Amino acid sequence: MADPKPIAPVGGSSLQNSDIREIQWDDPHEKRNPHNWPIWKKLFHTAVPCVLAFVMQVLHTFGTSVNEAALDLIATRFNVSQTVSMLTLTLYTLGLAFGPLVIAPLSETFGRRPVYIFTSTCLLTFSAGAGAANNLATLLVCRGLAGALGSSGIAIGAGTLADIWDLDKEGGPASLLFVLGPFLGPTTGPLAGAYVLKDHGDDWRWTQWVMVILCAPVWLGAVLMQETMKERILVKTKSDDTHLEKGGGSQQQPELPKPSLRDLITTGLGRPVKLLCTEVIVFSLTLYTAFAYAMIFSYFASSSYVYTIYYGFDWRQVGLTFISVIVGYVLAALMFGIFDKTLYVRARVAGGGVAAPEHRLYSAMAGSVLLPVGLFWYAWEAHAGGHWAALVCAGIPFGVGAFSLFLSAITYLVDVYQAGAAASALAANGVIRYCLGATFPLFTVQMYEKLGVHWASSLYAFLSLFLLPIPWVLFKYGASLRGKGYSR
Numbered sequence: 030m031a032d033p034k035p036i037a038p039v040g041g042s043s044l045q046n047s048d049i050r051e052i053q054w055d056d057p058h059e060k061r062n063p064h065n066w067p068i069w070k071k072l073f074h075t076a077v078p079c080v081l082a083f084v085m086q087v088l089h090t091f092g093t094s095v096n097e098a099a100l101d102l103i104a105t106r107f108n109v110s111q112t113v114s115m116l117t118l119t120l121y122t123l124g125l126a127f128g129p130l131v132i133a134p135l136s137e138t139f140g141r142r143p144v145y146i147f148t149s150t151c152l153l154t155f156s157a158g159a160g161a162a163n164n165l166a167t168l169l170v171c172r173g174l175a176g177a178l179g180s181s182g183i184a185i186g187a188g189t190l191a192d193i194w195d196l197d198k199e200g201g202p203a204s205l206l207f208v209l210g211p212f213l214g215p216t217t218g219p220l221a222g223a224y225v226l227k228d229h230g231d232d233w234r235w236t237q238w239v240m241v242i243l244c245a246p247v248w249l250g251a252v253l254m255q256e257t258m259k260e261r262i263l264v265k266t267k268s269d270d271t272h273l274e275k276g277g278g279s280q281q282q283p284e285l286p287k288p289s290l291r292d293l294i295t296t297g298l299g300r301p302v303k304l305l306c307t308e309v310i311v312f313s314l315t316l317y318t319a320f321a322y323a324m325i326f327s328y329f330a331s332s333s334y335v336y337t338i339y340y341g342f343d344w345r346q347v348g349l350t351f352i353s354v355i356v357g358y359v360l361a362a363l364m365f366g367i368f369d370k371t372l373y374v375r376a377r378v379a380g381g382g383v384a385a386p387e388h389r390l391y392s393a394m395a396g397s398v399l400l401p402v403g404l405f406w407y408a409w410e411a412h413a414g415g416h417w418a419a420l421v422c423a424g425i426p427f428g429v430g431a432f433s434l435f436l437s438a439i440t441y442l443v444d445v446y447q448a449g450a451a452a453s454a455l456a457a458n459g460v461i462r463y464c465l466g467a468t469f470p471l472f473t474v475q476m477y478e479k480l481g482v483h484w485a486s487s488l489y490a491f492l493s494l495f496l497l498p499i500p501w502v503l504f505k506y507g508a509s510l511r512g513k514g515y516s517r
Contacts, residue, residue, distance in 0.1 A: 054259070063193040063257045071193050074257060077250040078189050081149065081182030083213055084243045085125065102233040107165040115471060117172050122467030124176025129184030129456035130301050131177075136185040137453070140261030141192065144181055145251040152179030153244040160237030179244075180459075187443050187455045192257035213358065217351075224345060301457040308454075309510045310445060310503065314438040315458045317499045321400060321431045323465035324489060328354070328407070328427065330473040335482055340417045350421045357403075357428020364429070365392045365436050386444035387507040389437055393500035396433025401493040403427025408486030437500065445511055 054062055063071070104114040136144045155175035162168035225235050256262050304311045332350060336342040342350070368391040377384035403426035410420045439455065446454045477485040503510070 054263075061262050062259075064195055066193070073250070074193055074254055075190060077145065077247065077254055078182040078186035079209065080250070081145075081152075081179075081247050082186055083182075083209070084240065084247055085152075085176075085179055085182060103165075103168075106233065107168075109165060113165070116169055118470065119467050120169055120173035121176035122463050124173050124178075125180050125183065126460050126463035126467065128177035128180035129459050132181050132184040133188070133453050133456035134300060136181070136188060136258070140256050140258045141185055141189050142251075142254050142256045142261075144185060145254060148178050148181035149244070149248040149251040151175070153241065153248050155179070156237055156240045156244055160234045160241060183459055184456050187439065189257055191443055191447055192259065209358070209362075213355070217355075221348075224348070300453040301460070304446075304454050305457040305460070310507065311442070311454055311457055313499050313503065314442065315461050317397075317496050318435050318438045318458060319462040319465045320492065320496055321396075321434045322462045323469045324400070324404070324427075324493070325354075325431055326466050327469050327473045327489065328424075330470045331477050331482075331486070334474050334477050335411050335420070336417065339411055339413055339415070339482075340420075342417070350417075351424065353421045353424030354428035357425045357430075358432045360425070361392065361396065361429045361432035361436065364395060364433060368392055385508060386441055386511075387504050389441040389444055390500045390504045390507075391437070392433040393437035393441070394504060396430040396437065397493075397497045397500050398430070399426045400430030400434065401490045401497065403430055404486055404490035404493055408483050408490055411482050411486075434500070441503075 056062075057065055059065055063074070066074075103117060104110060107114070132144060132148060152175055155171040155178070159168055159171035159175065162171060221239070225239055305315060306312070329351065333344070333347050336347050336350060372391055373384055373388045376388040403423055406423035407420065407427060410423055438458075442454045442458065476488075479485075480488065
């Protein structure tokens with residue numbers, strides 16, 4: 030029997046070809062292959078990063094959901110200005126931005142499971158530390174570390190999905206579950222935050238205690254996970270002769286070499302930066318999704334101003350208006366599912382079982398039109414004497430547009446860069462996205478006060494028109510733009 034074919038390491042991994050051998054990995058009877066796991070097991074390993082991403086976003090938006098309530102309480106408790114209290118949000122968001130640059134390549138070197146366990150433990154620990162903080166410095170440090178070290182769901186969730194699911198056949202629904210977390214978190218956070226403060230005597234610490242409660246089952250799920258990364262599964266540190274070879278012959282127990290610091294920096298941290306700077310696909314979609322994501326936070330931040338001055342809403346009523354955005358998310362998910370089951374399947378059949386990744390962009394093209402529609406609607410419907418329901422309905426096309434762009438872009442990036450570099454591509458995308466998410470709430474209300482509600486929102490709408498052609502251009506020219514080093 031011929032020697033089995035060596036497996037090349039995941040882009041940049043320090044594993045040697047001679048240490049990893051493949052025995053019928055694609056055989057449907059190979060139970061180690063996550064693609065062949067039972068559906069309940071796939072769903073469980075998908076749920077952990079999805080719920081973790083959701084929890085991270087809820088923890089994020091608790092800082093902005095009631096910024097004049099929670100942040101005022103923090104400012105009063107620690108005797109600082111509200112601007113200084115905003116650092117609890119900014120540092121956390123910057124942690125979300127830059128944490129994946131370290132976590133994503135580490136997962137591609139050491140495997141997914143140990144990274145999930147370590148980071149979820151850190152998230153639980155530092156969330157509890159933030160709730161128990163007795164001084165501002167402790168609160169800021171715990172918030173920053175919780176954001177940076179707890180960002181594994183965001184950083185490597187896409188890589189985990191690529192490990193588990195057949196992207197050509199199941200990539201759409203699986204990616205939908207993953208993307209729901211980062212979007213439902215910011216949307217439900219404001220509503221939950223307002224009610225948590227109201228029901229607990231305006232005690233800001235409960236915004237952190239709730240997160241500890243949510244983080245505990247996520248941590249347990251991470252502990253119960255199995256490894257999903259192909260190379261890590263096949264490289265075992267204990268003897269397992271029956272899985273290493275099936276045709277007899279000599280057995281060689283593989284070892285996992287320890288990567289040097291230089292390897293981690295050049296092939297790990299450098300890969301997301303390189304993707305962002307050299308890959309047109311990553312840069313353009315990062316720019317667009319970062320803008321759409323920033324619009325989510327600007328929409329929430331401006332709503333507290335708009336609904337208060339025009340309609341006299343309180344914080345809980347403002348939070349309820351975001352239900353229309355959630356309705357938009359649901360419609361976007363339905364639209365994506367319809368495109369996935371019709372146009373994408375048709376393209377796969379025409380392509381002999383494989384569809385070009387560009388066929389994931391149908392939702393993005395629709396979303397690119399609906400996003401400015403929602404923003405212009407929101408800009409000019411707000412006025413004294415108008416009915417609040419007409420303004421609330423603007424959240425529907427806005428939600429459809431923003432979520433469609435993000436869902437389609439993430440699915441497209443996962444299809445293009447596959448398991449080996451999908452986590453790094455998403456990490457590069459997250460850096461700009463969360464940097465904008467950290468900065469936009471700092472000036473949104475001031476911009477609305479200076480420019481007025483109509484023109485402040487219109488400015489964002491015109492910017493969305495400027496970015497509108499990106500998914501259309503990628504759909505037409507993406508095949509030629511895909512880099513040969515990372516894409517398939």
